[in-house]
Amino acid sequence: MKVVYSAAHLGHDITTETYMGVPIPANEVAERAEKIRSTLESDGGFQIVPPTEHGEGPITAVHDPGMVRFLEGAWSDLRAQSIERSFLSADTYPNRAMFEGMSDAAVSAFAREPVHAGGRAGFWGLDSAAPLVAGTYIAARSAVDVALTAMDLVLDGAPAVYGLCRPPGHHAARSLYGGYCFFNNAAIAAEAIIRATGEHVAILDVDYHHGNGSQQIFWRRADVRYVSIHADPDHDYPYFLGRSDERGEGPGAGENLNIPLRPGTTNAEYLAATDRALEAIAETSGSIVVVSLGFDTYGLDPIGTFGLTTDVYHEIGRRTASLGRRLVILQEGGYHRPSLGENARAWLRGVEGRPFDPQPAAGFGERGVVAG
Numbered sequence: 001m002k003v004v005y006s007a008a009h010l011g012h013d014i015t016t017e018t019y020m021g022v023p024i025p026a027n028e029v030a031e032r033a034e035k036i037r038s039t040l041e042s043d044g045g046f047q048i049v050p051p052t053e054h055g056e057g058p059i060t061a062v063h064d065p066g067m068v069r070f071l072e073g074a075w076s077d078l079r080a081q082s083i084e085r086s087f088l089s090a091d092t093y094p095n096r097a098m099f100e101g102m103s104d105a106a107v108s109a110f111a112r113e114p115v116h117a118g119g120r121a122g123f124w125g126l127d128s129a130a131p132l133v134a135g136t137y138i139a140a141r142s143a144v145d146v147a148l149t150a151m152d153l154v155l156d157g158a159p160a161v162y163g164l165c166r167p168p169g170h171h172a173a174r175s176l177y178g179g180y181c182f183f184n185n186a187a188i189a190a191e192a193i194i195r196a197t198g199e200h201v202a203i204l205d206v207d208y209h210h211g212n213g214s215q216q217i218f219w220r221r222a223d224v225r226y227v228s229i230h231a232d233p234d235h236d237y238p239y240f241l242g243r244s245d246e247r248g249e250g251p252g253a254g255e256n257l258n259i260p261l262r263p264g265t266t267n268a269e270y271l272a273a274t275d276r277a278l279e280a281i282a283e284t285s286g287s288i289v290v291v292s293l294g295f296d297t298y299g300l301d302p303i304g305t306f307g308l309t310t311d312v313y314h315e316i317g318r319r320t321a322s323l324g325r326r327l328v329i330l331q332e333g334g335y336h337r338p339s340l341g342e343n344a345r346a347w348l349r350g351v352e353g354r355p356f357d358p359q360p361a362a363g364f365g366e367r368g369v370v371a372g
Contacts, residue, residue, distance in 0.1 A: 001352055002161050003046045004149045008142035009033050009166040011135020018089060018128040026131075027303060027335040028180040033166040036331070039341025045354065046162075051145035052152070059144055061195070062188045062217060064175035066113065067124045071182055075134045078117040087131035090122035126171065126178025126238075140167055140182035147185035151192055151328050154288060160327040160351050162293075162344075163189075168332040170211030170292045171238065179209065179238060185330050186292045187217045193288055193328070194223055200286035202227065204277060204320065207294025207332040208304040210242030214292065215256055222251035225284050227277045228292075229270070231305065232260040263305035267312040270297065274316050278323055289325045295334030295343040302335050310339065310346050310358065317350025327351060 014026040040046040059068055078088050099107045113123050121132070143165040150163035163185070170186055171179030190201045203218075205211045205228035218224040233242035248256035257280050259273045281289060299307040320327065329351070334340050342359055349356065 001046055001348055002150075002153055002158060003037070003040055003048050003164055004051050004146045004153070004161065005033070005037050005048050005164045006051050006142040006146055008135075009139045011133075012139035012167055013133060013135060014087065014131055016087065017131055028167065028333075029337075030166070031337050032334065032340055033164055033331070035337055035341045036164055036344045039345050040348070043345055043349075045352070046348070049149075051142065051149040054145050054148045058148060058188050058192050059141075059183055062174065062184060062191050063172070067175050067177065070113075070120055070124050071132070071137050071140065071177065074117060074121065074132050075136070077120070081117055083117055087133050088117060088121055089128045089131045090118055090125050091128075092119065093122045093125065124175065124177060126173075126176050130167075130178050130180055130182065136167075136182065143167055143169065143185050144183050144188055147189045147328070147330050148192060150330065151189045154326045154328050155193070155196060158326070160321065160329060162348055163328065163330045165331045168207075168294075169213070169330070170205060170207060170332050171209070171213045173213040173216040176213065176216075179212075180333070181213065184213045184217060186211070186290050186332075187214050189328055189330065190218070190224055190290050193290070197288075199288065200225070200284050201288055201290060202281040202284050202286060202325075203290045203292060204281060205230070205292040205294075205332075206274075206297070206316065207292055208296035208301065208306060209237050209294070209333065210258065210260070211292055211332075212238045212241040215241060215246065215258075218252060219248055219256065220250040220252045221248075222255060224252075225255045225257070225281065227257045227259070227280050229259045229261065229273045229277055232262060235263055236305070261306070265297075265306040265308070267308055270306065270308055270312065271315065271319075274319055278319060281325070282323060287325055289320070289323065289327055291320065291327055291329040292332045293329050293344075293347065294332040295336075295340055298334065298336050298339055298343060300336045300339060304335075310343050311356055313343050314346040314350035314356040317347040318353070319350075321351040321353070
């Protein structure tokens with residue numbers, strides 16, 4: 001299997017993030033992608049290839065051009081305004097309650113982008129979990145090129161290609177970045193597939209967190225079925241979206257399927273949810289599935305509550321491939337760095353039909369082996 005990778009992600013060099021107002025060591029760090037890359041290289045069955053540049057067009061086909069301009073110029077604007085920070089993250093966001101009871105003229109302020117760099121970060125941002133540094137924009141653009149190159153290879157006939165995207169993307173909505181995500185790599189790839197083929201596209205999101213951005217972008221679309229297995233938003237990020245009664249609207253009614261799961265979800269419970277998700281995708285007519293692949297479902301992940309083990313990823317990959325659709329597989333989350341490489345290797349070997357073949361890894365990745 002070909003693996004599309006770019007070292008440009010190293011420019012998004014994050015060391016600190018903010019959680020509930022408290023600075024903490026960053027989870028979404030460069031080591032994540034490097035661990036996966038080195039493990040796949042060592043396997044011998046994967047070919048690492050560079051991305052090709054696709055320009056801005058596929059991004060603005062999905063995202064507000066104003067947000068693209070903000071991300072492109074955010075760091076230089078910060079410096080031009082003589083604001084000395086190691087990273088840019090907002091402290092003020094335009095909450096609806098700020099405008100409650102006010103006139104239409106006052107509410108129009110909600111749509112007015114501020115001048116101050118911090119205000120602009122709040123205008124376009126969802127949260128404080130996506131700090132910007134000097135290399136963020138180039139890294140995010142490169143992640144899009146990784147996704148689109150994986151798509152190109154699939155359109156050229158490859159049954160499955162893995163795009164090692166970093167930063168991830170599924171929390172980025174049309175006019176919103178956040179949750180470690182700047183551009184929605186999976187949504188951009190799905191839109192590009194539709195424009196190239198005219199086919200219906202399915203997105204299978206198996207990250208621990210709900211992909212609120214992917215849901216929002218395709219909420220009223222009849223040509224994309226978004227299916228997500230994730231933590232119950234009553235208990236976890238992004239809190240405000242991801243419930244099972246969110247089914248899409250207008251032409252997109254019925255094209256959105258959320259499968260929220262309880263804390264402590266086991267291998268068996270997750271496989272049952274996987275079968276339900278795959279059944280929903282099997283109902284669609286397209287020949288390509290975009291996979292938002294996260295490993296924060298792993299039992300030792302520092303920001304997840306599920307109990308999955310490495311062997312179950314092999315089985316999920318096998319079952320996903322059994323759909324008989326071509327797969328554009330794009331990396332999202334996963335923050336237990338010692339296990340990331342082996343978890344990715346297991347999932348992708350499952351797709352290819354190769355044996356599980358566990359290698360020594362930190363944690364409990366080999367226990368609870370799943371029957372095929």
